[in-house]
Each structure stands twice: as structure tokens, then as C-alpha cells.
Amino acid sequence: MSRGNVARFWEWGRKIICVGRNYAEHARELRNELPTEPVLFLKPPTAYVKEGSPILVPHYSSTLHHEVELGVVVGRAGREIPQTSAMEHVAGYALCLDMTARDVQEQCKAKGLPWTLAKAFDTSCPVSDFIPKERIPDPAGVELWLRVNSVTRQRGSTAHMIFSVPYLISYISRVMALEEGDLILTGTPKGVGAVHEHDELQAGIEGVISMTFRVSKQAAVHN
Numbered sequence: 001m002s003r004g005n006v007a008r009f010w011e012w013g014r015k016i017i018c019v020g021r022n023y024a025e026h027a028r029e030l031r032n033e034l035p036t037e038p039v040l041f042l043k044p045p046t047a048y049v050k051e052g053s054p055i056l057v058p059h060y061s062s063t064l065h066h067e068v069e070l071g072v073v074v075g076r077a078g079r080e081i082p083q084t085s086a087m088e089h090v091a092g093y094a095l096c097l098d099m100t101a102r103d104v105q106e107q108c109k110a111k112g113l114p115w116t117l118a119k120a121f122d123t124s125c126p127v128s129d130f131i132p133k134e135r136i137p138d139p140a141g142v143e144l145w146l147r148v149n150s151v152t153r154q155r156g157s158t159a160h161m162i163f164s165v166p167y168l169i170s171y172i173s174r175v176m177a178l179e180e181g182d183l184i185l186t187g188t189p190k191g192v193g194a195v196h197e198h199d200e201l202q203a204g205i206e207g208v209i210s211m212t213f214r215v216s217k218q219a220a221v222h223n
Ligand SMILES: CC(=O)CC(=O)C(=O)O
Pocket: 018, 019, 020, 021, 022, 023, 026, 030, 067, 098, 100, 186, 187, 188
């Protein structure tokens, strides 16, 4: 069955691979050590949400944080991809938010548990439209920004990533096969913070794309 054009990657049901602590200033603001290797975690395809639908605060969290990130859309499958040819596997990009239930993440960290509850809930991955590769000639030269209710919270350049996009593609593909339609979230710059019901989030890649989302509460879950 054809999955259609990769420009609608969020409809493909492929994996979302996230990189954490990829900016030194963000690692420091959360008092995390600087990584010597990429920190990886996953979101399921049910995490995707597009403009027009709300970001939901999970019913079990009271501290939902925004993290604006550059997303890389995989255009060609591969395993053990060398850094030198990594960019040949990129179809394009997307502006992404790695929504994080920070209170739950802190509890998971304290207990040595995985971050699934904090990172993988429905609507935890708002994404922009697909950005063709040609519109971002250098993924290390991108300015990301995020505003909450018109107040700037995050602004940072991908030039400050600890691990570059080619390095990440090569590293990840040595752990798991990359498939067409996969999305890689490359980590967030400093300035993460809380959002609440009714807040308006605007995010952008300077000169390339912007997107707007509203925050709603998830309906209470009954046993
Ligand atoms: C501490 C984190 O939540 C790591 C993360 O997602 C990041 O972008 O950095």
C-alpha cells in the first residue's frame, strides 16, 4: 500500500526519534550533565498534532513544558549510515515541539524509570508542515524561536548543537534502522518553561516557517 508523499510524514505512522541534551545551555538550565553520546528516546506516531488541533496537558501532569526543536524528516532508509553520506538520507525538515510533562520526567529520573509518560503522550509532538531540504541549505545555521502568549521564551541557533545532524543520523542508524518517513527531533535550546490551558504557543524557524497552537486540558480519565 502506498503511503503517499513523504511531505505528509505525520500520516505515515513511522517512528519519532528524539535527541535530548543536545544544547549545553539547556542541559545546564535543567542541571543535567553534558552528554558524551547522544541521549535518545522515542515518541509514538500518536504523538503527532497539527495546527488547528490543541496540545493537551496530560491528565496526570501539572507542569507541561515547551521545547522547540528542529525536526529532520528521513527520505531514504538506511542502517549504519556514515556521516559523510548522512545528508543524502534527509528529505527535508519540520519545526517541532517536544512537549514534556516535566514533573513526571523528574519523578521518572529520580526513580531511574524511562521517560515514556513524560514524553510520549498524545499530542506531545506538534509539527509544522514539511519543509523541503532545499529551503534549509545548512541545518546548523537555523534560528529557532518560541513565544507563549506573545512573550519570547526560547531563541537559539542550531549552530550550538553538541551533535550535528549528520552525526545524529549516523549514530541513530547504528542503533536502529532509519526508515523513510521517520522524524528525528534534534534537541531544544535553552528557555524551556511551563504552559497552561488556553495559552497560545507560536514557534518558528526564522525566515522559513511559523506555527501556532493552543493548549487544552485532556479530559479526565475514569476507571
Ligand atoms: C531533559 C529533556 O527533556 C531532554 C530533551 O528533550 C531536550 O530536548 O534536550
